[in-house]
Amino acid sequence: MDYKAAGVDIDAGMEVVERVKRLASSTFTDGVLSDIGAFGGLFRPELSGMDDPVLVASADGVGTKLAVAFAAGVHTTVGVDLVNHCVNDILVQGARPVFFLDYLATGRLSPDVSAAVIEGIAAGCRQNGCALLGGETAEMPGFYADGRYDLAGFVVGLVDRARIIDGRSIVPGDVLVGLPSSGLHTNGYSLARRILFDELGLRVDSVVEALDCTVGEELLRTHRSYQSAVRPVIETGCVKAIAHVTGGGLTDNVPRVLPEGCAAVIDPQRWTVPPIFDFLRERGEVPVEDMYRTFNMGVGLVVICGRDDAHRVLSKLIVCGEIGAALIGAVAEAGAGRSRVAYAKVDLPGDTQAACGA
Numbered sequence: 001m002d003y004k005a006a007g008v009d010i011d012a013g014m015e016v017v018e019r020v021k022r023l024a025s026s027t028f029t030d031g032v033l034s035d036i037g038a039f040g041g042l043f044r045p046e047l048s049g050m051d052d053p054v055l056v057a058s059a060d061g062v063g064t065k066l067a068v069a070f071a072a073g074v075h076t077t078v079g080v081d082l083v084n085h086c087v088n089d090i091l092v093q094g095a096r097p098v099f100f101l102d103y104l105a106t107g108r109l110s111p112d113v114s115a116a117v118i119e120g121i122a123a124g125c126r127q128n129g130c131a132l133l134g135g136e137t138a139e140m141p142g143f144y145a146d147g148r149y150d151l152a153g154f155v156v157g158l159v160d161r162a163r164i165i166d167g168r169s170i171v172p173g174d175v176l177v178g179l180p181s182s183g184l185h186t187n188g189y190s191l192a193r194r195i196l197f198d199e200l201g202l203r204v205d206s207v208v209e210a211l212d213c214t215v216g217e218e219l220l221r222t223h224r225s226y227q228s229a230v231r232p233v234i235e236t237g238c239v240k241a242i243a244h245v246t247g248g249g250l251t252d253n254v255p256r257v258l259p260e261g262c263a264a265v266i267d268p269q270r271w272t273v274p275p276i277f278d279f280l281r282e283r284g285e286v287p288v289e290d291m292y293r294t295f296n297m298g299v300g301l302v303v304i305c306g307r308d309d310a311h312r313v314l315s316k317l318i319v320c321g322e323i324g325a326a327l328i329g330a331v332a333e334a335g336a337g338r339s340r341v342a343y344a345k346v347d348l349p350g351d352t353q354a355a356c357g358a
Contacts, residue, residue, distance in 0.1 A: 008139045012109045016137050019115040024132040027125040031098060032133065041133035043099050045158060052161035056095035059154045060085050064189040065219070070148060072204040072216040075113050078151060079120025080127075081186050084225035085246070086155035087128045088301065091227050092242035092257070094165040094234055095157035100125050102135035103152040107144035109137070117151065128227055130155065165234070167241035167257040167304070170331055174240060175310045175348060176254070176264060178271055178328035179229065179317070181300030183221035187247045188295040192219065195284035210279050218276055226301045229320040236316060238309040245296040252293060254302055255340040258331070263338065266329035267346040274298045292343065299328065307349050 004010070021036045033042035047053050062078045062085075069078050079102075087097050102121050104114060114137055125132045144150065184192060196202045196215055204216030211218045233239055241257035254264045277298060281291050291297060305313045310327060317325040327348045334340055 008141060009109055012111055013137065013139060015111045016109065016114045016118075019111065020118050020135075020137075023115070023118050023122040024134075027122050027130070027132040029098075029129070029131045032131045034133075036132075036134060038134070041099065041101070043131065043133055045098055047158075050158070050160045054095075054159050054161045054164065056090045056093055056157045056159055057155065058086050058089040059152060060089065060186075061150070061152045062186050064193060065184075065186050066149070066151065067193060068189065068204060068216060068219045072220060074216070074220055075116035076120045076123075077220050077222050079117050079122070080124040081120075081223040082151055082153040083121055083124025083128060083130075083155070084223045085186050086153050087124075087130070087157075087225050087227055088223075088244045089246075090155055090157040091230060092165065092244050092301075093159060094163050094239075095159040096231070097128050097130035097155050097157040097227075099131045099133040099156055101133055101154040103138070103154075104135070104149055105138040105140055105144060106149035107139075107141055108146045109139040110147075113149070117149070121153070124225070128225055130157075163234075165239055165242060167259055170240050170257075170259055170262055170304055172262060172331050172333045173307055174304055174331040175307050175327055176266065176329040176331070177303040177305065177310070177313055177317070178299040178326055179226055179301040179303070179322055180271070180324040181245070181274075181296045181298055182224045183218060183274065183276060185223040185246070185296055185300055187249075189219070191284070191286070191294055192280055195280055195286075200283060208279070210275050212275075224300055229317060229322045230301065230303065232320055233303065233313055233316045236309075236312060238305045238313050239303055240306065241304040243302040243304075245300055245302060249291075249293045249295055250297065250299060250302070251289075251339075251341050257304065258334075258340060261334050263332050263334040263340045263342065264329055265332050265342050265344055265346050267348075268292075268297075268343055269345065270328045270348075271298055271324075271326050302328070304331065310349055
């Protein structure tokens with residue numbers, strides 16, 4: 001009996017390491033001082049121009065979207081999802097990502113599948129300007145089924161303390177600007193899979209006329225990174241808070257950035273909900289309130305600013321390519337015992353309504 005007979009292939013692991021080295025090196029920035037394979041990653045941050053630099057860190061996974069990747073045999077997109085999700089999570093506090101770490105655990109190591117996953121992670125890192133500094137690939141026979149893996153990521157970024165975005169200055173009357181999502185992103189897949197695969201009997205290669213694509217193509221659309229579009233808006237100094245719309249949808253994520261005494265009123269008529277969400281609601285007979293608490297409903301990020309700054313923020317977003325950005329709601333006083341998010345018609349400044357997601 002040896003380790004390979006027990007299910008762990010050290011040679012396959014070393015092959016993955018060699019492939020990862022090539023992929024990771026394409027993401028290296030000037031701050032990287034070590035190579036993949038060292039016991040720890042070394043990074044020297046560039047702190048010039050910062051008076052009081054603060055580290056911002058976040059960790060996340062891809063959830064049961066992985067099950068769709070397994071069924072479709074497509075493994076390059078989930079790595080992009082992972083990086084973009086983590087980068088968005090620190091972007092909301094004004095941080096710029098500097099390096100990323102990943103954790104990939106599987107039952108039986110496939111160098112080709114592992115390399116495909118890391119290829120997506122490296123692509124996401126390049127897109128966001130951060131280095132893939134290191135990570136871990138674990139082969140765990142008997143713990144994960146063959147052909148299955150789990151994936152997690154960890155991002156570290158920097159922000160000057162005086163420029164941290166924390167929502168403290170929000171007051172009733174401020175407005176919410178929504179940025180379109182590319183689809184489900186990485187949340188709500190347990191419900192979506194239940195409806196599409198278990199209830200409707202569809203497969204990843206099933207073409208759905210209402211979606212104008214296959215189920216797999218729709219569900220594997222990558223989670224957007226909002227960094228390139230939102231960074232210039234942050235630099236204007238107009239942004240009071242940002243909410244990344246992930247698990248919990250608009251209903252649970254917007255209140256995370258609101259100070260005590262404030263609530264949000266969101267007008268669903270102010271953006272176009274992508275077809276996938278209407279399809280899931282209708283065919284799954286999902287209550288509307290559950291839809292808004294499970295999915296992003298076509299709004300992946302919410303920027304909160306003063307009413308007088310709304311036009312400037314929208315104009316800057318449009319210049320940055322966010323032509324679907326739209327005013328979607330306003331901040332109101334929170335009533336005792338009321339939900340901190342209400343869905344209703346809202347009067348907003350000027351003729352700035354746009355078709356978010358169109």
